[in-house]
Amino acid sequence: MIAGDYVLELCNVFYSGQVESGSCFQRMLGNIKTGIILKDVSMTVHSGEVLAVLGSKGSGKKALLDVISRRARGPIRGQILLNNQPMSLCLFQQRCGYVTHKCDLIPGLTVAQTLYYTPTKISGYLKKSKVKQVMADLALSQVANKCTEDLTLSEYRRLTIGIQLIKDPVILLLDEPTWDLDPLNTYLVVSILSNAAKKYGTAMILTMEKPRSDVFPFLERVLYLCLGDVVYTGGTRQMLEYFNAIGFPCPQLENPLMYYLCLSTVDRRSRERFMESNHQIAQLVEKFKIEGGAFRKSSNITGPNSTINHALGHGNKIPLLIGKPSSCSTGWNIYMRLLSATVSFKKAGMRQMFLRLFLVPLYFLLLWTFYREMQNFQRTYITRSGLVLNCLMGVYLLGIVNAILLYPTYRTRYYQESQEGMYGGTLFLLTYNLLSIPFSFITVLGGAAIIYPLIGSFDTPIDYICFASVLWACYLFTEQQTMAILMIVKDYLTTAIFSIYITCVCVTLGSGILRSIKGLQDWLYYATYATQVRYASAYLNKKVFSSPVLNQPLPFDYHHNCSSLNPEISLRDAVTNPFCRYFNGHSFLTERYTRDHADAFNRIWDEEFNIGITFAFAVGIILFNGFLYLIPLPSFVKARFRE
Known part of the structure; x- marks a missing residue:
């Protein structure tokens, strides 16, 4: 598998769902507050790329992952395509993976056992080799015989990623994989994801609430969300050109990821700031709809695989469903x-x-x-x-x-x-x-x-x-x-x-x-x-x-x-x-x-x-x-x- 073999596209996706938590009784009666969570979201990601979905709390980051994974509960409009084929629940389950923010592993099992006993289509010697390879790629070989309950938070997060990588997904969604990690482990996890994306040809889509500047080189694409609206989506390096062109250059010595995240966040410190920032974000959303088409499909990858093989990705429908283990x-x-x-x-x-x-x-x-x-x-x-x-x-x-x-x-x-x-x-x-x-x-x-x-x-x-x-x-x-x-x-x-x-x-x-x-x-x-x-x-x-x-x-x-x-x-x-x-x-x-x-x-x-x-x-x-x-x-x- 090489970069460009697979492409995931979201075209004008709208999603309405629950916007406030309700009691069990309210859920039974259907008496819960709903609203539009994602508004006209379009994005593209290719094999071997890492896309970071950035936004403050409540911006719709997790909802976007749930929509792609077909776990969202509510009406969805728009198209979600994998190689020009509609993303069904069956297709996602067979060819994609989802690392949730909270994953409970079974205590008493070692790292190697946890990976080996994950149901896959391969078994025996091939599976043992795959387990060793994934542990080496995720820097888990030294803790292979360590029980899951004794792992550090970073090791635990990498193990949950390995459970999905053992199944060879073409798209891997990750909900806040660096949450509560220290700077060194944040850098380690993101760098490992970037290397794994290129090695396995997997498109990684991860959400982050507070991105650090040292992870910037590992992100080929970025998507900024604010209350469900797209402020920017496209290549991370092209992001600097785009915001500079519309009058928002990133100051020197500033973290561009965090700077533009603040620019895409509603300021609630006062009514005046709220109204001003809300108006500014609305303008940014409208401006990207008009001028952002050229940036949406661009990325940082250069070379022979920098563009999609349209004959493969769109003209011909390659078989994606591979069946499940018996x-x-x-x-x-x-x-x-x-x-x-x-x-x-x-x-x-x-x-x-x-x-x-x-x-x-x-x-x-x-x-x-x-x-x-x-x-x-x-x-x-x-x-x-x-x-x-x-x-x-x-x-x-x-x-x-x-x-x-x-x-x-x-x-x-x-x-x-x-x-x-x-x-x-x-x-x-x-x-x-x-x-x-x-x-x-x-x-x-x-x-x-x-x-x-x-x-x-x-x-x-x-x-x-x-x-x-x-x-x-x-x-x-x-x-x-x-x-x-x-x-x-x-x-x-x-x-x-x-x-x-x-x-x-x-x-x-x-x-x-x-x-x-x-x-x-x-x-x-x-x-x-x-x-x-x-x-x-x-x-x-x-x-x-x-x-x-x-x-x-x-x-x-x-x-x-x-x-x-x-x-x-x-x-x-x-x-x-x-x-x-x-x-x-x-x-x-x-x-x-x-x-x-x-x-x-x-x-x-x-x-x-x-x-x-x-x-x-x-x-x-x-x-x-x-x-x-x-x-x-x-x-x-x-x-x-x-x-």
């Missing part, structure tokens, strides 16, 4: 990226391993220390019921905690990459579940082994497997429930509170532990059938209170025996013998769960049915999440995750 290849890249970030021996990786593997066993070990001294007296019915409640609430809450602490990082990265058309939500969710579900099974299995001896005397290993599986299904349910909420709610704390609230309500009503199910009103009683905890709790309670130890009358303590109680204990018996409330586990469960139906007990305690329904809830919410990620999100929700 879903299998992309899914493998995403899965390996997740796995590498999780099993990393760096700080972020160790944190993830602890949360995924050791948090649940640690919780059950804590439970074991509190419940290991249980004795077989009447109070053990309440104690064992509390143990079942703590087991259920533990896996439910830890499923929420793991989703809150681990999932948002990958979710945010997915939202950013999905705008580039790399993959869809279903593929992302599938790869995440392929990693998360095995880890969750291992950790719950280990935790269940700790608490299992206290639950009851089960006869076979199958009982232990069923016990652990029920807890695992509960863990999966709240994890997936929280992931579903995180799809549309950006704030982690809000999501956690909402998910915990739903879970606590379900446990309170459906578990039969905090309050008797048979004492609920009819509509609440039947509503419990729609909760997973009803079936999981029924299975666990049945296994606990059907153990041989609890099938006989238990004494109140060492001095009060209950063996003379009749199994069909009545209110009169309870009054005359206040120490012994429950004859056995069967009577305890009858009080907590059954209503006035002769066969209610048999229907409620069907073990296979309860296990099946408990897993049906977990599988159902996994499938629901997959369906949820297929539905296009409303624009006001997407706006929360744009960056």
